[in-house]
Amino acid sequence: MRRKKPRRASVPIQRIVRSYYNRDAKDYRSRFGKPAQHLELFARHLPPNARVLDAGCGPGVNLEWLRNQGHRVIGVDLSQKMLKTALRFNSGERVAQMDLQQLGFKNSRFDGIVAAFSLIHIPRENLSRALNEFSRVLTPKGIAHVSFQEGKGGERFVKRTSDPHSVYMNVLSRSQSQNALKNAGFEIVATFVRKPRRGEWPFDKRTWLVRKARRPTRTPRVKKTSKSLQ
Numbered sequence: 001m002r003r004k005k006p007r008r009a010s011v012p013i014q015r016i017v018r019s020y021y022n023r024d025a026k027d028y029r030s031r032f033g034k035p036a037q038h039l040e041l042f043a044r045h046l047p048p049n050a051r052v053l054d055a056g057c058g059p060g061v062n063l064e065w066l067r068n069q070g071h072r073v074i075g076v077d078l079s080q081k082m083l084k085t086a087l088r089f090n091s092g093e094r095v096a097q098m099d100l101q102q103l104g105f106k107n108s109r110f111d112g113i114v115a116a117f118s119l120i121h122i123p124r125e126n127l128s129r130a131l132n133e134f135s136r137v138l139t140p141k142g143i144a145h146v147s148f149q150e151g152k153g154g155e156r157f158v159k160r161t162s163d164p165h166s167v168y169m170n171v172l173s174r175s176q177s178q179n180a181l182k183n184a185g186f187e188i189v190a191t192f193v194r195k196p197r198r199g200e201w202p203f204d205k206r207t208w209l210v211r212k213a214r215r216p217t218r219t220p221r222v223k224k225t226s227k228s229l230q
């Protein structure tokens with residue numbers, strides 16, 4: 001029997017992502033409890049006591065690691081349950097429910113941003129919006145650690161049996177993610193790729209360490225946060 005291809009749902013993508021990770025929040029930290037690869041290298045580029053944004057912080061593993069290095073970290077995520085878990089392990093830290101496509105922070109607020117596999121759920125056509133937001137909230141010369149699923153470029157809808165909807169995922173080729181970062185005003189410091197591990201989605205994992213070099217080519221305007229958080 002042919003397997004049915006998952007189809008784009010009519011429900012907004014962010015809502016599906018949020019409910020997907022709300023369901024997953026309990027187990028996620030036990031399955032993926034290690035800090036992101038190359039986070040140490042990222043941290044070497046930060047000033048002491050840096051202001052860092054964990055963008056799509058999930059259960060707060062990277063947030064915790066960076067906090068233990070003496071940095072002031074704020075975690076944001078779409079999923080309330082992920083944020084709750086993050087707080088359980090990082091009491092006293094600041095977290096907020098926020099869409100990466102519209103960050104509620106002033107310009108140049110952060111010395112560094114970590115976005116470990118969170119941009120993968122942003123629709124392809126909106127990726128530049130989120131990356132431009134990263135660029136906006138970073139200080140000049142601010143540093144970012146960004147990871148993507150890598151493969152032949154494409155958009156996928158992945159499903160677990162317990163979820164009513166398939167969750168959106170963008171899969172980018174190396175040149176696609178590199179160009180997206182460059183267009184948002186970043187210069188490449190380093191990049192790494194590894195094969196998927198057991199239990200992970202079956203795409204190579206690409207991490208970029210990038211530095212803000214100039215203003216983004218174009219900063220699209222978004223009207224209301226509430227809309228993108230629907």
Ligand SMILES: C[S@@+](CC[C@H](N)C(=O)[O-])C[C@H]1O[C@@H](n2cnc3c(N)ncnc32)[C@H](O)[C@@H]1O
Pocket residue numbers: 014017018021032036055056057058059060061062076077078079082098099100101115116117118119121122
């Ligand atoms: C694969 S998990 C990674 C979590 C965490 N960064 C880690 O490495 O453990 C992706 C996270 O990104 C969040 N996310 C996805 N799209 C988002 C968006 N548009 N705005 C904010 N968070 C988002 C999800 O809710 C989820 O917690």
